[in-house]
Amino acid sequence: EAQVTQNPRYLITVTGKKLTVTCSQNMNHEYMSWYRQDPGLGLRQIYYSMNVEVTDKGDVPEGYKVSRKEKRNFPLILESPSPNQTSLYFCASSLSFSGDGETQYFGPGTRLLVL
Amino acid sequence: GQQLNQSPQSMFIQEGEDVSMNCTSSSIFNTWLWYKQDPGEGPVLLIALYKAGELTSNGRLTAQFGITRKDSFLNISASIPSDVGIYFCAGQPYAGNMLTFGGGTRLMVKP
Numbered sequence: 001e002a003q004v005t006q007n008p009r010y011l012i013t014v015t016g017k018k019l020t021v022t023c024s025q026n027m028n029h030e031y032m033s034w035y036r037q038d039p040g041l042g043l044r045q046i047y048y049s050m051n052v053e054v055t056d057k058g059d060v061p062e063g064y065k066v067s068r069k070e071k072r073n074f075p076l077i078l079e080s081p082s083p084n085q086t087s088l089y090f091c092a093s094s095l096s097f098s099g100d101g102e103t104q105y106f107g108p109g110t111r112l113l114v115l
Numbered sequence: 116g117q118q119l120n121q122s123p124q125s126m127f128i129q130e131g132e133d134v135s136m137n138c139t140s141s142s143i144f145n146t147w148l149w150y151k152q153d154p155g156e157g158p159v160l161l162i163a164l165y166k167a168g169e170l171t172s173n174g175r176l177t178a179q180f181g182i183t184r185k186d187s188f189l190n191i192s193a194s195i196p197s198d199v200g201i202y203f204c205a206g207q208p209y210a211g212n213m214l215t216f217g218g219g220t221r222l223m224v225k226p
Contacts, residue, residue, distance in 0.1 A: 004157075033213075040124065042203055042216035043158070058213060090157050104214070106157030 002027045004107035006091050012113045013081055021076045021110050023091030031094045032074040033058065033104070034066065036087040043090065049074055081114045088112075121204050121217030128194055129225050136202060136220040137188040144206035147180050147187040148214065152201040161202075162189070196224050 004025045013019055025032065033048035035058075045058030049068040063085055065077040074093075078085060091107040121138045128134060138147070146165055150158035162173050164180035164187060171178055177190045187206075191198055204217040 035216075040218050042119070042121070042218045043205075044216070045213055048213065059215075092157070103160050103163075106159070108155070108157055 002105070004091055004093055004105050006089075006107040006110050008110060009108065010111050012115065014115050015082055016080050019078050019081060019112075021078075021089060021091075021112070023074045023076065023107060024072050025074075025091075025093040025105070026072065027093065027095070027105070028071065029093035029105075030071070030096045031104075032068070033092050034064070034074070034076045035090045035092065036060065036085075037090060037109075038087050046076070046089075081112075083114045086112060086114045119204060119206055119215055119217035121220055123220060124218065125221040125223070127223045127225065130194060130196060132194055134191040134194055134198070134222060135188060136204075136222075137186060138204035138206070138217045139186040140206060141185070142208065143184040145184075145209045146207040147178070148205040148207070149176075149178050149187070149189045150203045150205060152203065152219075154200065158203055191222075194222075194224050196226050198222060199224050 007022045030051045034046040035043040037043050044060045046064050047058050047066040049055045052068055052071050055066050068074055089110045092104040094104045119138050119140050148163050149161045151161050152158045162171050162178040167184045168182050169180040175192045201219045201221050203219050205214040
């Protein structure tokens with residue numbers, strides 16, 4: 001089954017404790033991205049990747065890092081989480097970055113609480 | 116980044132009623148998309164619009180790409196309980212660019 005998976009689905013952590021949220025897709029998609037969803041703000045893009053070893057900042061990259069060493073994986077790293085990073089995070093992928101509204105497939109989400 | 120204003124923020128309607136929601140922007144978009152997010156899930160694409168003035172249907176859903184390219188609306192006819200969820204509009208300024216999402220419309224349907 002074609003899908004985007006994220007782990008963990010739920011995470012409670014404390015300020016400053018490094019964490020990684022994994023994202024994996026099995027559709028051989030080139031384009032992957034991370035969003036955070038906050039009430040009333042919709043989804044805001046954190047980072048995106050057009051292909052292996054090619055990443056770039058989205059609208060809200062501060063406090064986050066990403067890597068794209070393999071095509072299928074795109075982990076999101078919080079080196080020193082802070083309470084304002086408490087949010088619902090979504091990973092998404094699409095076949096390419098060619099645009100024209102190409103369908104982005106979203107993962108199930110990771111709910112993060114930073115105390 | 117760019118902002119999309121989506122309204123209303125929430126709606127509570129009776130089953131069988133029609134629903135309308137819209138998004139507006141101060142700048143032009145090349146593509147408009149409408150997504151639905153079910154509780155505990157990620158957004159799923161409902162309708163994609165590629166040309167100004169385009170009107171597209173998907174079952175009971177109808178969406179239009181505004182003629183000015185700065186707005187779009189989504190209509191749901193004869194709502195049913197499974198329509199419950201959060202609906203997001205998203206715009207793409209030009210081919211190859213990132214999506215900008217609206218704030219979402221939370222729809223609640225009373226049986």
